[in-house]
Amino acid sequence: MAQYRTKHVDDFEQIVFCEDTEAGLEAIIAIHDTTLGPALGGCRLWPYPNEREAFDDVMRLARGMTRKAAMAGLPLGGGKAVIIADPKTAARPALLAGFGRFVDRLGGRYITAEDVGTSTEDMEIVACETRHVSGRRTGSGDPSPHTAYGVFTGIRAAVRHCLGGDSLIGAKVAVQGLGHVGMNLCRLLHDAGADLFVTDIAAAPIARAAEKFGAHAVAPDAIYDVAADLFAPCALGGAISADTVRRLKVGIVAGSANNQLSEPSDGAALAGRGILYAPDYVINAGGLINVSWDVTNPDLPYDSNLMRARVERIGPTLTDIFNRAKAERRPTNEIADAVADARLSHAQAA
Numbered sequence: 001m002a003q004y005r006t007k008h009v010d011d012f013e014q015i016v017f018c019e020d021t022e023a024g025l026e027a028i029i030a031i032h033d034t035t036l037g038p039a040l041g042g043c044r045l046w047p048y049p050n051e052r053e054a055f056d057d058v059m060r061l062a063r064g065m066t067r068k069a070a071m072a073g074l075p076l077g078g079g080k081a082v083i084i085a086d087p088k089t090a091a092r093p094a095l096l097a098g099f100g101r102f103v104d105r106l107g108g109r110y111i112t113a114e115d116v117g118t119s120t121e122d123m124e125i126v127a128c129e130t131r132h133v134s135g136r137r138t139g140s141g142d143p144s145p146h147t148a149y150g151v152f153t154g155i156r157a158a159v160r161h162c163l164g165g166d167s168l169i170g171a172k173v174a175v176q177g178l179g180h181v182g183m184n185l186c187r188l189l190h191d192a193g194a195d196l197f198v199t200d201i202a203a204a205p206i207a208r209a210a211e212k213f214g215a216h217a218v219a220p221d222a223i224y225d226v227a228a229d230l231f232a233p234c235a236l237g238g239a240i241s242a243d244t245v246r247r248l249k250v251g252i253v254a255g256s257a258n259n260q261l262s263e264p265s266d267g268a269a270l271a272g273r274g275i276l277y278a279p280d281y282v283i284n285a286g287g288l289i290n291v292s293w294d295v296t297n298p299d300l301p302y303d304s305n306l307m308r309a310r311v312e313r314i315g316p317t318l319t320d321i322f323n324r325a326k327a328e329r330r331p332t333n334e335i336a337d338a339v340a341d342a343r344l345s346h347a348q349a350a
Helices: 051-071 092-105 120-127 144-163 180-191 203-213 221-225 242-247 265-272 286-296 304-311 314-328 332-349
Strands: 002-007 014-020 025-033 043-046 077-084 172-176 195-199 230-233
Touching: 014 051, 014 092, 025 051, 025 092, 043 051, 043 092, 043 120, 051 077, 051 286, 051 332, 077 092, 092 120, 144 180, 144 230, 144 286, 144 304, 144 314, 172 180, 180 195, 180 203, 195 203, 195 221, 221 242, 242 265, 265 332, 286 304, 314 332
Parallel strands: 043 077, 172 195, 172 230
Antiparallel strands: 002 014, 014 025, 025 077
16 A cells, blocks of 8 residues: 655655555655755665665755755755665566656655666656656756766866866876766766776776776775875765865865765865865756756757756856855855855745
């Protein structure tokens, strides 16, 4: 039997706990804020140890999506979904179909898309149950390359801010996480002349990066100790903590992962060490910008050139944040939060 429990938590508009025993589905949908528009955010399929950890993750992710959309200037709100399951399960189609039915019951308040553990193919399954899906093959497609391109654009902005030029020839970059986004970012960095040091929890993508890009393989925990110009966290959240900040030997942290800071104070710790931090929900907004096409232009053919140009705005946005942080002597994450929250407050007052 399919059922859901819904409640309001803190500043969230709605949290939906989804359960379909026949499909084996256990999922959570978090709608944080729809001031700017419907909540658009991906669906993460991950083997969380328990509901509490899944709940904490979806809450952080959804709140970040609100600020991400605001900073990208999109008419969208913030939301996210997680399905608690092993991505390799044979019941995957049934889980996704069941999830799609729950999304449909929300009537468009939440629009889903792919995320960690899901793909454009998965979104086709979800789309059989609801029209509130973005990032389909027939629309904007896989957002991963666009996320990677946005991060690459942001890295150039960070390098320009620190060094006065944006050349990456000979730059040493430590990349943590070689999923769809991380691998695409490695390709862009390699083509720009960077020297890569890479890690992942799986051996196969490390070997692939070594073969394709001449990357140096690093053990997962040792990536924090690599002496490099830049650290790019592209795996799950929480990579930057009190412990890892002390270990980093880089001048810039700029990657695609969501919720990179374990605590907001870690941004101040990075600044205290003279490490420039590119706020995650600003630099990794390329995928959201791209899938937003399906929501904001549903009746028009996808325009890749226009979307690429919009993703490139991430660079100037970060430059503004860097400059303001320097002028006010405040951490970059605090500046980004202040700008995003001010935009939301202005919209609420209008």
